[in-house]
Amino acid sequence: MIENLLMILIGLSIVNIGINLIKKPKVDIKPQLKQVEDLMVKFDLTLERTEKSIKDEFQRNRTESNYLSKANREELTNSLKSFEGKFTENIKELNELLRQKFGDFSIQQNEINKQTTENVKEVKLSVENQLKSIREDNTKQLDEMRKTVDEKLQKTLNERLSQSFETVGKQLQAVQEGLGEMRSLATDVGGLKKVLSNVKMRGGIGEIQLSMLLEQILAPDQYEANVKTKASSADLVEFAIKLPGRDDSGTNVWLPIDAKFPKDIYEQLQEAYDEGDQARILIAQKNLDNTIKKMAKDISDKYIDPPNTTDFGIMFLPFEGIYAEVVRKAALLEDLQRNYKIIVTGPTTLAAILNSLQMGFKTLAIQKRSSEVWQVLGAVKKEFENFSGIMEKAQKNIQTGLNQLDDVMGKRTRAIQRKLKGVEALSEAETKNILPELSDGSLLLEDENDDL
Known part of the structure; x- marks a missing residue:
């Protein structure tokens, strides 16, 4: 810090001398130079004293640091020796305690092993005695x-054998009857095969099934059979x-x-699928595709005429089964719709389409007859207003009748009672003799029946 101040003072002095030289070039600067030299000498002396002071301070710090380090090492060594001694004593005490425990x-x-052995022996003897007793009882x-069991088994076996022989006899008879039914079924299957082998009959089966679907879902006036749809063709769909x-x-x-x-x-x-012959499967699939396309073309040419x-x-x-085989080929369906305008359906899908059409028919009918519905609702509203007026009149008449009935039952009854107050009442026996028809309440029942 002092060195810095001296350097600043020297610098300022030099600057001051330079300024004075510039302002007053004729002034004698020797005294000032002498003053600068004195300051430089003082600065050197001060610098030497400062350097010596710093060296002495560093020497004292180093000596003190060495002394403190040595004292710390000795204290740490003594502490470690003391800890080691105490730790050794603690280990010895712990070992002794563990040995005793x-x-x-x-x-x-x-002692526990001896007691357990004795208990096990006692339990073993007790268990052996109990097992011996249990074995004897068992x-x-x-x-x-x-x-x-032998007696019951013998009896049951005899009964079951008798029942089994009887059942076997009945089952043999049933089998014989079933064989006869199988023969008739085989005959029927043969007839069905003949029917299905006939192309015309096969078409009839499809037509019958289609007719049944239409009858179940649509009304008779919503479709027709054997219709000529194309003016230039005599074919009937x-x-x-x-x-x-x-x-x-x-x-x-x-x-x-x-x-x-x-x-x-x-x-x-199907035969190709059963045999697993891939070549035959491909050929059969191609034949089916060509057949379906031919049938679609036939329908398109004969019946479609926008x-x-x-x-x-x-x-x-x-x-x-046939429908599933056809619809799993998206390319075939797209070809039928694009080139022939034909939609392929099975029983389930056709039923869904017909149900959708039926809902459309109902919606259209509702739309066409909405004006009639409003007219009917208007007439009903008018009739309801008339009915409301009639009900109000009836309510008034009923209220008038109730008021008159209250008058008769109240005022008139009290007036009659006042008139008959002085008349002496007869006993029940005398009343029965004079008015026998009232003795059993028959007159009251007749009046109630008349009211009903």
Whole structure:
């Protein structure tokens, strides 16, 4: 700090001398230079004294630090020696205590083992005696049970054998009857096979099933059978649904539905699936696709004729198996809809479509007859107003009758009682003699019956 101040003073002196030289170039600067030299000498002396003082201070600090470090090391060494001695004594005491505890525990364990051994021996003897007694009792009971079971088994066996022989006889008779039924069933199956092998009959089965679905869901006036839907064709579609036209002229638009049943192709595909022959499966699938496309083209060419019909038709497959085989091929369905405008349905999907159409028919009928509904509601409102007036009049008449009845039952009865107050009442026996018809309350019952 002092060195810095001296350096600043010297610097200021030099600057002052320089300024004076600039301002007064003719002034003698020797005294000032002498003064600067004296200051420099004083600065050197001060610097030497400061340096010596700092060195002495560092020396004293180093000596004191060494002394303190030595004292700390000696104190730490003494503390460690004292801790080591105490720790050794504690370890010895702990070892002695553990030795005593383990000795006591060993003695207690020996006593417990002896006591446990004696208890186990006593329990073993008791258990052996009890087991011996139980075995003897079980032997006696088993002998008795064996005798009883043998007797019952013999009796039951005889009864069951008799029942079994009787049951077997009945079952043999039932089997014989079943064989006769199987023969008749085989005959029926053969007849069914002949029917299904006939192309015309197969078409009839699909047509019958389609007819049943239409009868169950739609009203008779909502569809027709054997309809000529295309003006340029004489072919008749099996069924066509009547859809309302776009105007109110009453003209119908037909939705043609035709049943198809490619039985032979489907049977070939099922046989290929059963055999697991991949080549045959691919061939049968291709044949089925071609057959379905041919049938779709036939329906499209013969029955679809917009605007007399919808711009699409429905092919009905009467069995879900054939329908599932067709619909699992998205490309085939897309081809049928795009090129032939045909939607393929099975029994379930056709029922859903018909239900949707039925809901549409009901909604349309409600819309057409909404004005009639409002007229009926207006008439009902008018009749209800008339009914309300009549009910008010009836209520007034009933209230008038009740008031008159209160007058008769109240005022008139009290007046009659006042008039008869001086008349002496007869006994019950005399009353029965004079008025026998009132003795059993028959007159009162007759009056009640008349009122009812």
